[in-house]
Amino acid sequence: xxxxxxxxxxxxxxxxxxxxxxxxxxxxxxxxxxxxxxxxxxxxxxxxxxxxxxxxxxxxxxxxxxxxxxxxxxxxxxxxxxxxxxxxxxxxxxxxxxxxxxxxxxxxxxxxxxxxxxxxxxxxxxxxxxxxxxxxxxxxxxxxxxxxxxxxxxxxxxxxxxxxxxxxxxxxxxxxxxxxxxxxxxxxxxxx
Numbered sequence: 001x002x003x004x005x006x007x008x009x010x011x012x013x014x015x016x017x018x019x020x021x022x023x024x025x026x027x028x029x030x031x032x033x034x035x036x037x038x039x040x041x042x043x044x045x046x047x048x049x050x051x052x053x054x055x056x057x058x059x060x061x062x063x064x065x066x067x068x069x070x071x072x073x074x075x076x077x078x079x080x081x082x083x084x085x086x087x088x089x090x091x092x093x094x095x096x097x098x099x100x101x102x103x104x105x106x107x108x109x110x111x112x113x114x115x116x117x118x119x120x121x122x123x124x125x126x127x128x129x130x131x132x133x134x135x136x137x138x139x140x141x142x143x144x145x146x147x148x149x150x151x152x153x154x155x156x157x158x159x160x161x162x163x164x165x166x167x168x169x170x171x172x173x174x175x176x177x178x179x180x181x182x183x184x185x186x187x188x189x190x191x192x
Contacts, residue, residue, distance in 0.1 A: 001090045001106050008084075009042035011072070014117040015169065015190055016081035018188060024086040024129040029112060032065035035072065036082040040064055043174055044125065044166035050178040051185060052078075059145070081116055084105065085124065098128035098167075106132050109160065110154060110184045121148070121160060121188055126165035133160075147178045148187075159188075 007025060022036065031038035031162050037045055045066050049058030052074070059074075061067040075082060088105035113119060124130045134142060139159060143149045148161040164170055164177045185191040 001092070002090050003090055006084060008034075010081065010083035010115075011036065011075060012081040012083075012112070012115050013076040013079065013186040015079045017121070018190065019112070019116065019122045020125065021083055021085050021122060023132065024084050024089050024101055024103075027091070027094060033061070033068040033071070033104055034150045035066075035068045036084075037071075038066065039096045040066065042166050043168060043177065046174055047166055047178045047181050048074065050174065051182045051191070055106060056174060057070050058185050071161065078090055078102045079118070079176050080090075080190075081112075081119065083112065084163065086128045098126060101128060103132050103135075109133070109136050113154060113156070121161060123161040123163055123184065125163050126167065126170075130162055144181070159175050 007028070024176050025036070026039045033048040045059035046056040048055045058075050059070050084108045085104045086101065086105070087107060090102040091100060091106060092102060093100040103115065122133070124133055124162060132139060137151070137153070140151045143148045143160060143162045145164055148159045150157060150159055161186065164172055164180055182191065
């Protein structure tokens with residue numbers, strides 16, 4: 001088994017207010033773009049398209065790919081930074097499943113947050129991401145799915161949100177997932 005280093009750097013636009021963290025990208029053969037949530041089977045960009053544009057297909061380039069340009073422009077406009085909680089992993093199986101990821105090196109959260117001084121909230125998009133993040137945040141309470149906890153870190157007051165996984169392996173309809181995400185964006189004043 002070989003260690004796999006994260007293939008993307010953190011995407012942290014100026015004015016980032018929300019840091020969205022997944023676990024780790026799928027194998028490259030499953031990518032439809034060179035950006036986060038690249039698997040065409042993952043619903044993250046459909047969730048965001050539904051919420052912000054009333055169109056689940058807004059971020060599609062074609063039927064087999066998402067538009068990297070639209071995704072990045074959206075994140076810049078809304079102040080959303082994106083990254084993953086694992087920086088080095090061992091894939092126990094050659095697939096995209098989080099349950100077969102062994103985290104070797106977790107996120108260096110202090111370094112990331114130093115780059116985004118306006119960030120007020122962190123959202124994780126699955127249980128593996130939450131477990132990995134909590135491993136570097138001892139004493140922080142895990143929020144329920146759809147909820148948040150508040151905590152102090154490096155002298156900053158932050159919210160930690162736990163959202164449903166955008167993977168289709170998570171058995172919830174797209175509209176239900178989008179409703180949970182929409183409530184978070186509204187609470188953060190980011191829904192417009």
